[in-house]
Amino acid sequence: MDQLLDYLQATGHTKIAFVSDTFCTRHFVAPGTAELAKAATSKGLGFCLLGPYLPDPGSGHIAAAAALEVRATPCLVASSLVALGMVGSLRQQGISVPEDLSVIGCEDIPxxxxxxxxxxxxxxxxxELGRQPRHCC
Incomplete structure (x- = not known):
């Protein structure tokens, strides 16, 4: 996780949003969210938690609106389905991904x-993101 946070900081990002989903939050991510927030803030990055959202592309529209509202520039998204929905919603609004807002999925789905x-x-x-966020990438 440190490698990802260092990269995001080096490329000019200042506030990270972690977009949780109902499945991952309940079963895996909740214990690691505080550690992720601590790691981000220790590097001078803002951090906010969005969600949880249902793990489907339709939830991506709601998550995209929330990310724009909090002015996060990279979104680390627990569900790649939500991430794909976010990308589609942002493109429909004329927002360029990744130039204006970066969306990073956590599942690497086929x-x-x-x-x-x-x-x-x-x-x-x-x-792994929930259990050991510092070893995620």
Whole structure:
């Protein structure tokens, strides 16, 4: 996780949103969210928690609106389905991904590379994100 946070900071991001979903939050992510927030703030990055949202692309529209409201520039999204919905919603609003807002999925689901733009994903399961956020990437 430190590597990801360092990269986000080096590329000019100042406030990270973690977009949780109902499944991951209940089973895996909740214990690691505080550690992720602490790691982000220790590097001088703002942090906010959005959700939980249902793990489907339709929830991405609501999550995208929330991310824009809190003015986060990268969104780390527990569900790649929500992330794909966010990308679609942002594009419909004329917001460029990743130039204006970066969306990073956490599941690396099959087919995410075929989205336009291709979804950036972490190569770890969401279980690992919750259990050991510092080892996610």
């Amino acid at each position: 087919g995410s590379e075929y989205a336009f733009p291709a979804l950036t994903t972490l190569a770890a399961a969401p279980q």
